[in-house]
Amino acid sequence: MTYDLLIRGGTIVDGLGGEPYTGDVAVRDGVICAVGSVDGQGDREIDATGLLVTPGFVDLHTHYDGQAIWSDRLNPSSAHGVTTAVMGNCGVGFAPCRPEDHDVLVDVMAGVEDIPGVVMVDGLPWQWETFPEFLDAVAARRRDIDVAAFLPHSPLRVYVMGKRGVDRELATTEDLAMMRKVAAEAVHAGALGFASSRLTLHKTSGGQPIPSYEAEYAEIEAIARGVDDAGGGLLQFVPDLMAGDYEGALSAVFDVASEVGLPVTFTLAIGNAGPPIHLDALRMVEKANANGGDVTGQIFPRPIGLVLGLDLSGNPFVMYPSYREIADLPLAERVAEMRKAEVRERILNDKPASDGHPLMFAAQAWDYMFPLADPPDYEPAQSDSIGARAKARGVSPLEEAYDRLLDDDGHAMLLVTLANFRDGSLDTVAELIRRDDVVLGLGDGGAHYGMICDASFPTYMLTHWVRDRPSGRLEVAEVVRELTSVPARVAGLQDRGRIAAGYKADLNVIDAAALRLHRPVVVSDLPAGGRRLDQAADGYVATIVSGEVIAENGAPTDARPGTLIRGRRPAPTA
Numbered sequence: 001m002t003y004d005l006l007i008r009g010g011t012i013v014d015g016l017g018g019e020p021y022t023g024d025v026a027v028r029d030g031v032i033c034a035v036g037s038v039d040g041q042g043d044r045e046i047d048a049t050g051l052l053v054t055p056g057f058v059d060l061h062t063h064y065d066g067q068a069i070w071s072d073r074l075n076p077s078s079a080h081g082v083t084t085a086v087m088g089n090c091g092v093g094f095a096p097c098r099p100e101d102h103d104v105l106v107d108v109m110a111g112v113e114d115i116p117g118v119v120m121v122d123g124l125p126w127q128w129e130t131f132p133e134f135l136d137a138v139a140a141r142r143r144d145i146d147v148a149a150f151l152p153h154s155p156l157r158v159y160v161m162g163k164r165g166v167d168r169e170l171a172t173t174e175d176l177a178m179m180r181k182v183a184a185e186a187v188h189a190g191a192l193g194f195a196s197s198r199l200t201l202h203k204t205s206g207g208q209p210i211p212s213y214e215a216e217y218a219e220i221e222a223i224a225r226g227v228d229d230a231g232g233g234l235l236q237f238v239p240d241l242m243a244g245d246y247e248g249a250l251s252a253v254f255d256v257a258s259e260v261g262l263p264v265t266f267t268l269a270i271g272n273a274g275p276p277i278h279l280d281a282l283r284m285v286e287k288a289n290a291n292g293g294d295v296t297g298q299i300f301p302r303p304i305g306l307v308l309g310l311d312l313s314g315n316p317f318v319m320y321p322s323y324r325e326i327a328d329l330p331l332a333e334r335v336a337e338m339r340k341a342e343v344r345e346r347i348l349n350d351k352p353a354s355d356g357h358p359l360m361f362a363a364q365a366w367d368y369m370f371p372l373a374d375p376p377d378y379e380p381a382q383s384d385s386i387g388a389r390a391k392a393r394g395v396s397p398l399e400e401a402y403d404r405l406l407d408d409d410g411h412a413m414l415l416v417t418l419a420n421f422r423d424g425s426l427d428t429v430a431e432l433i434r435r436d437d438v439v440l441g442l443g444d445g446g447a448h449y450g451m452i453c454d455a456s457f458p459t460y461m462l463t464h465w466v467r468d469r470p471s472g473r474l475e476v477a478e479v480v481r482e483l484t485s486v487p488a489r490v491a492g493l494q495d496r497g498r499i500a501a502g503y504k505a506d507l508n509v510i511d512a513a514a515l516r517l518h519r520p521v522v523v524s525d526l527p528a529g530g531r532r533l534d535q536a537a538d539g540y541v542a543t544i545v546s547g548e549v550i551a552e553n554g555a556p557t558d559a560r561p562g563t564l565i566r567g568r569r570p571a572p573t574a
Contacts, residue, residue, distance in 0.1 A: 056083025183226025
């Protein structure tokens with residue numbers, strides 16, 4: 001037999017949690033056609049002796065809605081073994097949208113997802129108005145990995161209600177009927193479902209709540225029924241985590257899902273301290289699933305946080321008038337100024353202005369702020385916090401942060417751990433990862449370009465959680481399962497996420513011993529010269545999409561086999 005691709009002698013991790021075993025994987029026409037001891041030869045062969053062979057990873061929570069239009073690579077996700085990315089999360093996106101509302105959606109995305117407005121203005125051709133037309137535009141673009149999309153709530157609301165939607169007025173009966181109709185059209189065209197948010201921190205760049213904030217039960221229900229009219233799909237939801245009230249935020253969505261009969265996945269975060277309110281959410285999940293529901297909480301496997309730096313969107317001084325006087329200088333010139341004693345004294349003795357990004361409240365959370373070295377440590381010791389380091393030096397935390405930002409000629413970065421770092425560790429995260437009603441997600445690839453680079457979490461799972469953590473490590477089989485078949489099931493994409501005959505040939509060949517996650521770096525490769533954080537990894541020998549190698553040893557190839565996934569996919573027949 002001759003195959004398009006034959007991977008020989010690797011340690012196969014099947015994606016279902018089964019015991020790894022040595023074998024071959026043969027691929028023809030983009031599909032796995034044989035696994036085990038395979039006779040014959042391949043047009044291309046990969047010797048995987050001593051290497052892991054896994055399914056391609058599925059990322060449930062990305063924001064590549066813009067990058068999927070202006071770029072043929074969805075990095076950093078595709079650099080970390082991800083072969084399927086789901087976008088349109090948090091209820092924000094670029095369709096449906098009438099021409100007169102382009103600025104509204106740009107304002108929403110700039111505020112919620114930290115994508116500079118000029119990047120979207122320069123990078124988006126706006127060749128669409130309806131959501132089906134947007135999907136057609138995505139489908140027309142060649143790219144490295146597969147993408148799927150939710151219908152986002154805020155654009156839908158503005159499309160149907162215009163300025164009334166922007167102003168968050170109550171939807172009328174006519175509005176609800178139109179939302180249901182548009183939702184059905186979107187799912188018919190290929191939307192995986194519907195996404196919404198009522199997170200307080202999700203604001204426009206002008207500081208206003210997003211259109212979907214405080215949408216009432218009747219509106220959620222009307223849209224969910226539209227999804228159901230077209231055959232069903234997943235509801236993705238971000239509750240107001242800042243309010244600490246999961247029950248009030250989730251009950252309406254859970255009730256709608258139960259009434260209509262749709263699955264739900266929602267953002268789940270662990271408070272660093274205080275009452276363990278995430279347990280309230282888990283009790284709600286258990287109750288919903290016991291009553292026949294299909295609900296999963298999405299957890300991020302390292303601290304939810306921000307990366308701060310002089311060359312990034314935020315730092316502890318970004319709202320200080322004295323810093324703003326020099327903030328627009330090129331980095332080298334700004335560093336030279338900050339090293340002057342008089343400039344240092346002026347900034348340190350200044351007070352922050354009241355305006356600024358809503359997340360900048362965390363820019364001086366000294367006990368939860370840590371230098372981010374190379375390789376990065378996402379579970380640092382409390383003794384390495386800016387607060388602890390300042391105390392050891394006998395200086396103020398502000399002085400310590402100032403000095404650390406000037407390290408590496410101003411390229412230094414500080415990690416702020418906002419959530420999931422309970423009592424200074426990730427032990428609680430480990431407990432949740434092992435639950436059947438919790439799924440990995442929240443990497444946010446394609447968004448927060450200047451303050452987050454979390455799309456690298458699959459590599460973190462395989463390094464920190466499987467190999468490097470001093471205690472409480474996870475088995476490679478269970479981690480691969482959580483990165484592949486579990487998110488594929490939640491998304492309704494049953495044709496991928498496992499290594500077996502008939503499944504989509506999305507695969508990774510990984511040198512587990514050489515796997516290494518690097519510190520994020522700033523690159524300027526967005527439209528209009530926009531900058532973003534990128535993060536590389538060593539150890540990915542090959543990443544394969546539909547049988548084509550899209551990356552070898554960390555370097556992208558010219559292959560662009562990625563497609564738009566239209567709608568849910570059944571598992572292949574035997």
